[in-house]
Amino acid sequence: MKILLVGEYSRLHNSLKEGLQALGHEVILVSTGDHFKKFPSDILLKRRFNSGITKKFKVGIYKIFGIDITSIVLKKQFFSHKEKFKNFDVVQLINESPFSIAANEEKEIISFLRKHNKKLFLLSCGADYSSIKFAFEKKLRYSIFNPLFDGKVSEKDFAPALKYLNPDFKALHNFIFKKMDGVIASDLDYHIPLKGQEKYRGLIPNPINTSLLEQPPFSIDEKIIIFHGINRVNYFKKGNDYFEAALSKIEKKYASKVEIITVESLPYSEYISAYNSAHILLDQVFSYDQGYNALEAMAKGKVVFTGAETEFLECYNLKENEVCINALPDLEYLFQKLEELILNPKQLIEISNNARKFIEREHNYISVAEKYLETWKL
Structure with a gap:
């Protein structure tokens, strides 16, 4: 054709x-x-x-x-x-x-x-x-x-x-x-x-072309790295204000355990390289399913906070938090989910591997x- x-x-x-x-x-x-x-x-x-x-x-x-x-x-x-x-x-x-x-x-x-x-x-x-x-x-x-x-x-x-x-x-x-x-x-x-x-x-x-997206080794030797990419034009539509508020609390409580990387409005090639070292990526709040940025990050084995509502879980026969974290417009909820992962890094490794397998299975x-x-x- x-x-x-x-x-x-x-x-x-x-x-x-x-x-x-x-x-x-x-x-x-x-x-x-x-x-x-x-x-x-x-x-x-x-x-x-x-x-x-x-x-x-x-x-x-x-x-x-x-x-x-x-x-x-x-x-x-x-x-x-x-x-x-x-x-x-x-x-x-x-x-x-x-x-x-x-x-x-x-x-x-x-x-x-x-x-x-x-x-x-x-x-x-x-x-x-x-x-x-x-x-x-x-x-x-x-x-x-x-x-x-x-x-x-x-x-x-x-x-x-x-x-x-x-x-x-x-x-x-x-x-x-x-x-x-x-x-x-x-x-x-x-x-x-x-x-x-x-x-x-x-x-x-x-x-998703996974042949172009390598999954780097997922090791947590020192700090857990959290990546937050901001598109300033869509700041509130993506729920970036909720993410920034949650990150502020995390940074105050777990400064010795986390490193936070924040970038704004990068061209695609720079953006996708900027989060290579991250363990967690904060994508968007007001969605029921994953958008493209979240899917590519999942392909690279990142633990992504994004849309993963009940409708998504039922569609793909998944359990909650199996391949990504459902992000909600709720500061305390986001803080608690981040805290849970920081205190239980083995969960990060499990979700990372599940995320890559999910993309290969459903989004090839x-x-x-x-x-x-x-x-x-x-």
Whole structure:
């Protein structure tokens, strides 16, 4: 098959591409590299007017004319390569807004892709209309909107997520769902809102290329190292404030037993190397399942605090704390879980080994690619 993957978040499409290529398929990936993360693409579209004086110019143009020049420039880049985006058996979008530009520009690009290729599939991955609406209407026990509901942040701070509820992005959602052949969820956080929808093709676990992720020896000779990576833009949505508060307590009580590493907004290649020495990695609080960063860390044998709710345990037939630690928006709970691991380091070794085996069993990039191929044929 000839496959076009459109957009990239957290290396998902790169790993899927590697799995598909291992199975003998021709794959092209086009994306913007996902902002500061700088993921590779076969065709890399560059975002313009996003910093310094040029950003101020862009903001001024938008305020006066209501025009987003970043979106227009990126759309022109896409169409300058338009002959390369035709005659594919399958086109898959990473998200309803795969290039993170204005809805009208996304619609023009997706219209072109629909017209010139055989099948169009959508991934529910990252914020989209279905998941944001479901969470905003408080249909989950907790969600990324807890900080907003609790008054920690304003709606302006949540504008990147709330934009999916605006009329133009709702219209984009409706357009894609009418034109596409199916939608696939990348984990349970997107599966739950999509259940029962007509074109929903089910959950396919994130593909992880473990051949690129070695599991270093897990030894605890001196201090237990805890890694906390912060994306400042998503600080409250990821629950970083809960993690920082818990780490503050841990540091005061167990200064002689732990070392804490904190980094902010690193490119992907630097981020994944920065936590190599860590035993514990703090990922995110407001999720039911693991996102891509957590899965890659688990593949490297890290004990990850992330989403591991009852729904996840039931889906994969696991016990609590077997492959990772369920992170909750509760300071005392997080402190107690960290304390338990610090005082019982043998648990760290057991969870580390289980985590790697789980990724190899459920997230192998080649077997996951096979699941995509089966789904695309429907």
